[in-house]
Amino acid sequence: QVQLVESGGGLVQAGGSLRLSCAASGRTDSVDAMGWFRQAPGKEREFVAAISWSGSSTYYADSVKGRFTISKDNAKPTVYLQMNSLKPEDTALYYCGAGNRARGWVRITTKARYGYWGQGTQVTVSS
Secondary structure, eight states, X not given: OEEEEEEOOEEEETTOOEEEEEEEEESGGGEEEEXXXXXXXXXXXXXXXXXXXXXXXXXXXXXXXXXXXXXXXXXXXXXXXXXXXXXXXXXXXXXXXXXXXXXXXXXXXXXXXXXEEOXXXXXXXXX
């Protein structure tokens, strides 16, 4: 089992910044990627950003490219999502996911790639 704990959400005005953190523990030897997804009320959970376990490769949704940056501290291990120039449409519950090596053939941008999820952290951007 892998445990994921997110933190860093909150209320911010449009144009502001937040940094989300996701601390991983447990059987992290089974993990080969980490991702952030978000879910707004009444909508499907959507991909935001992902990073390989080594930190050498990153992936972003078009809607956040140039504004969000995903990074990883391999020593902890913790994944971060730096969110700049936030917009009201970024308002959602943000989830951290850990990707199983056994699902390595599944696209990293899809929910099915991830076998473990955190509890989510709320991000609210006011206009």
